[in-house]
Amino acid sequence: MSGDSSAYWAACQRGELVVQRCTSCDRRVHLPEAACPWCGGGELVFEPVEGEGVVHTFTVVHRSFAPAYRGREPYVMAWVDLPAGVRAFGHVVGCAPGEVRVGMPVRVTFIDELPHWRPA
Numbered sequence: 001m002s003g004d005s006s007a008y009w010a011a012c013q014r015g016e017l018v019v020q021r022c023t024s025c026d027r028r029v030h031l032p033e034a035a036c037p038w039c040g041g042g043e044l045v046f047e048p049v050e051g052e053g054v055v056h057t058f059t060v061v062h063r064s065f066a067p068a069y070r071g072r073e074p075y076v077m078a079w080v081d082l083p084a085g086v087r088a089f090g091h092v093v094g095c096a097p098g099e100v101r102v103g104m105p106v107r108v109t110f111i112d113e114l115p116h117w118r119p120a
Contacts, residue, residue, distance in 0.1 A: 004034070005032040007032075007046040008032045008046060012110060012113050012114065012115060013113050015110045016048055017088070017115055018049065019046070019047065019088075020033065020044035020046055021045055021047050022038065022039060022041045022043070022044050023043040023044070024036060024041030024043065025038050028084050028085050028086045029086070030084075030086035030087070032044075032046075049082055049083070050083060050084075051108030052120060053081050053088065053105075053106055053108075053117070054080065054103055054104060054105055055080055055092070055100060055104045055117075056078070056079045056081045056087055056102065057078065057079050057102060058076050058077065058100050058102070059076070059077055059078075060075070060076050060097045060100070061073055061074060061075050061076070061077060062074045074097045075097065076100050077090070077091060078090065078091075078092050078100065078106075078117060080117055088115065088117075090116050090117055091111075091117070092117045093109065093116045093117070094118035094119055095118070104119065105119070105120035106118060106119060
């Protein structure tokens with residue numbers, strides 16, 4: 001993420017999922033950016049979005065090289081398609097890794113102020 005993402009993290013603390021919208025071209029942007037990747041516009045506003053989506057793709061991590069995640073394996077990381085036209089990234093929780101499927105409906109949940117996804 002680049003630019004000022006404080007509004008994104010403040011929304012996460014409130015349990016709210018937000019994405020940016022470019023006021024120049026009206027496209028949605030996620031993860032937060034300083035400028036629109038579509039038109040280069042510099043005015044991006046944060047707007048709440050529904051916390052529902054579907055798993056676009058995922059991976060089951062069996063061996064983590066990130067120190068904070070060692071010992072938590074296996075866990076699932078996924079890209080989730082949102083109706084707002086963007087993809088969000090995060091852990092899939094609330095089900096066994098073997099139950100996750102492409103196209104699975106999920107809903108956002110916040111754990112330690114980070115967005116995660118659980119089966120809808």
